[in-house]
């Protein structure tokens with residue numbers, strides 16, 4: 001079960017190297033900033049044999065050097081082909097896929113394939129030992145009356161149990177685990193009876209001869225007030241009958257039957273099941289309909305298909321309009337001069353109105369998402385009473401059995417099941433593969449699918465290096481998928497009838513393959529399409545650049561064009577995208593959403609570069625247009641003080657000249673610029689930069705990093721995961737940060753966002769040191785910096801206000817505890833300020849998120 005990953009395969013998403021990258025990662029797809037390295041030593045013969053399909057000089061010259069990694073080989077191959085096939089960049093991918101396909105068969109590369117496709121990697125496959133241990137601990141916790149803890153342990157056991165394998169260690173064991181968990185759920189305070197009913201239905205589905213499953217369901221239905229239902233009596237009678245057949249103690253079941261018969265006026269005769277809540281729950285398990293009250297991802301497609309014409313090619317305007325109307329009745333599509341198609345208001349829209357709601361067409365969860373949300377509806381698993389897992393492997397988690405049955409991508413025994421490839425390949429790659437499959441097989445020809453297939457890729461404008469990287473990723477993903485399909489088809493999954501069963505999945509995969517399967521070009525195109533049109537699904541209150549839960553493509557949402565000063569906000573309810581106006585939008589005006597950093601977060605030049613690199617357009621919104629770019633409001637949030645200060649009182653800002661290497665500036669979170677003050681034109685000489693600014697900014701950066709490390713250690717210590725550092729260490733961190741603040745204040749423009757971040761760090765340090773009044777003071781300064789940079793009513797300032805309010809409340813509590821009339825008055829003033837900050841924050845957040853945060 002060891003994970004032979006290290007040294008064989010590295011899939012790295014490097015830490016974003018600068019603020020542009022950080023914001024990219026935070027706000028939208030991270031431009032596929034992965035580095036994919038198959039790190040293998042090849043003999044000259046192996047290298048030569050792999051290069052055979054490509055008799056290009058560039059390729060051959062590469063293979064003559066000691067070829068150590070496939071990425072280099074693919075890059076060389078693609079470049080070689082690219083020179084010959086200039087303009088036909090898609091041709092890269094077929095040879096690349098062929099190379100990877102061969103590579104996967106070749107000695108040496110087989111190890112890599114084995115890692116991606118291994119059926120027994122810890123955490124990806126069923127594990128009987130783990131199941132037995134969790135079950136035993138769950139039973140012990142139940143015995144101690146710790147029902148919540150016991151339910152969690154039975155959940156863990158279920159995660160690693162293979163329900164699809166017959167016999168005592170598979171389906172029968174799962175039935176007992178579900179039944180145990182049902183009992184725990186019904187004993188929790190408050191009882192989770194609906195979830196217990198689901199669990200008892202799952203127990204019955206796993207083992208219909210398991211009397212306790214029927215008994216538990218009858219008890220649970222009765223506790224839910226459904227004792228009069230014929231289905232409840234049917235379940236109780238079935239339990240009794242099974243116990244009698246098995247010559248087991250049937251006393252409790254007999255008593256339950258008698259009580260239910262009495263409740264039903266002894267009218268029911270034996271055997272009539274009738275309709276019941278319990279039978280309904282069982283039915284819901286089997287039919288796999290819309291899960292958890294959320295529309296399935298295909299609903300948008302079906303809704304749009306009603307009334308849409310079939311056939312290939314891009315949908316016509318009327319069809320696209322119907323798609324839009326299904327997701328946003330108050331919206332229309334309009335052709336724009338600069339930005340292609342875009343969504344506009346069909347009528348006057350007030351501020352604070354949800355105008356579009358849509359499920360994704362295709363998506364894949366990130367690592368964080370796999371841990372925290374349902375794999376089908378993306379609802380937080382923490383909100384579900386008990387999680388459900390794939391019936392065969394521990395990888396996908398679901399909030400209900402209905403969501404489990406409705407997973408459009410992962411099926412028990414299918415190519416995604418029980419193998420680590422979907423976890424090891426970047427989420428972008430998995431999302432692209434799913435998108436390519438869905439476009440080719442899932443409702444292909446529907447208006448939604450044809451519309452998605454017509455969304456832009458900007459493929460011709462991609463940088464050649466990027467094309468090569470994407471081609472390599474598409475090729476590896478495609479080859480892995482094909483291999484997984486082949487193995488799933490021949491993998492000896494137990495033959496089991498019914499939708500989603502291994503047999504059905506095998507049939508589906510075989511059918512896709514018989515129809516030609518997805519192509520590597522299809523995956524590459526999907527990668528590019530996602531890069532331009534995909535959205536990062538994030539939790540309501542985002543935490544930072546690594547909080548993406550999934551990457552998803554929304555057919556209508558992807559028609560929204562960009563502005564750095566957007567008039568809509570987006571939020572996600574589970575996987576559903578909701579778009580909301582944040583200002584009134586007159587009829588006919590476009591709905592504009594911000595693809596990356598908004599005005600204030602970066603300079604116009606930085607934003608422009610980012611949008612150009614990822615989305616291939618030059619932004620001409622009012623914040624980026626000539627007059628605004630380079631002005632104080634644009635430069636100050638990232639800039640230095642005017643070089644003429646202190647001799648002059650100029651309040652302008654300057655960006656260092658481009659002669660300072662970008663790598664150096666990146667260390668101090670500075671972008672390059674003209675080197676001249678935006679107000680008075682005074683120049684920042686390179687000598688002054690080198691002799692004064694750089695050393696002091698470097699010392700400030702080092703102090704900040706050292707203090708952050710101390711504070712992190714202190715937090716770990718407070719959580720009991722690190723040895724004690726002590727109050728002296730925190731005080732030292734405070735001193736270091738104050739010194740850092742002084743140095744930065746001397747050189748950075750007072751509105752520079754880095755000053756705000758330094759105040760935030762000091763607030764954090766003071767909070768850990770137990771001085772929340774000092775923390776609040778720094779948060780006030782940080783808020784002031786944000787308010788200078790961001791447009792009025794920004795969510796960034798609102799979140800900062802909430803944080804300030806929290807610190808003020810803690811400071812008020814400390815002041816009140818200090819006692820005396822002075823303390824009481826101070827506490828009252830702090831509380832009044834906290835309430836004011838909260839009210840202001842809530843007003844903005846309600847406008848943007850409708851109370852979702």
Ligand SMILES: C[S@@+](CC[C@H](N)C(=O)[O-])C[C@H]1O[C@@H](n2cnc3c(N)ncnc32)[C@H](O)[C@@H]1O
Nearest residue numbers: 338339340341532533558559560561562615617
């Ligand atoms: C998500 S799509 C938006 C829909 C797209 N306009 C269409 O016709 O399908 C993103 C692409 O739209 C174009 N776009 C979006 N906002 C733009 C803007 N402000 N200026 C110019 N082009 C823009 C760019 O080509 C960008 O890559």
